[in-house]
Amino acid sequence: xxxxxxxxxxxxxxxxxxxxxxxxxxxxxxxxxxxxxxxxxxxxxxxxxxxxxxxxxxxxxxxxxxxxxxxxxxxxxxxxxxxxxxxxxxxxxxxxxxxxxxxxxxxxxxxxxxxxxxxxxxxxxxxxxxxxxxxxxxxxxxxxxxxxxxxxxxxxxxxxxxxxxxxxxxxxxxxxxxxxxxxxxxxxxxxxxxxxxxxxxxxxxxxxxxxxxxxxxxx
Numbered sequence: 001x002x003x004x005x006x007x008x009x010x011x012x013x014x015x016x017x018x019x020x021x022x023x024x025x026x027x028x029x030x031x032x033x034x035x036x037x038x039x040x041x042x043x044x045x046x047x048x049x050x051x052x053x054x055x056x057x058x059x060x061x062x063x064x065x066x067x068x069x070x071x072x073x074x075x076x077x078x079x080x081x082x083x084x085x086x087x088x089x090x091x092x093x094x095x096x097x098x099x100x101x102x103x104x105x106x107x108x109x110x111x112x113x114x115x116x117x118x119x120x121x122x123x124x125x126x127x128x129x130x131x132x133x134x135x136x137x138x139x140x141x142x143x144x145x146x147x148x149x150x151x152x153x154x155x156x157x158x159x160x161x162x163x164x165x166x167x168x169x170x171x172x173x174x175x176x177x178x179x180x181x182x183x184x185x186x187x188x189x190x191x192x193x194x195x196x197x198x199x200x201x202x203x204x205x206x207x208x209x210x211x212x213x214x215x216x217x218x219x
Contacts, residue, residue, distance in 0.1 A: 117141030
């Protein structure tokens with residue numbers, strides 16, 4: 001199956017004519033070639049990138065968001081080890097979270113340091129190798145492995161993941177590397193979403209995009 005403009009539109013991709021040639025190239029390259037596979041791929045990248053309008057990770061987090069997302073590092077704990085909650089039942093940010101409030105570069109260098117192939121906070125790798133591309137590919141290791149496959153140096157030039165061709169092809173590489181076609185073939189959007197981000201964040205939106213697109217793909 002070859003993706004058409006209408007499929008991109010139904011998945012919620014903005015400016016589909018701009019993206020269509022790169023999506024077609026990627027689908028052919030990575031065997032995303034059945035109605036279920038195409039619909040799932042389009043739905044997932046559309047969700048991850050807000051319809052291909054946001055190709056880099058937004059790390060402009062508030063202290064409250066950091067306490068909710070990374071509580072072990074950024075939330076206040078009671079003496080018994082349980083998290084302290086405010087009157088609305090939300091975790092309370094600690095002094096570290098307040099110091100990083102709305103400072104995306106510092107946040108990235110902190111939360112992504114010493115993991116995913118990144119160096120220390122001081123190395124700046126967390127910010128340099130923050131999520132980019134249609135899949136928000138994150139971490140120096142992922143950028144190197146993907147770049148080696150595509151023949152592009154994403155370690156030295158991670159911003160190339162923001163270019164349309166590599167934004168989409170990097171998502172195709174991630175798709176193949178994680179064998180996401182197996183979930184698409186089974187119609188298992190929940191399993192696929194867990195494989196992508198470790199949980200079910202945004203599952204309602206992902207499923208809605210898939211259902212709209214798949215209905216047209218199989219027509």
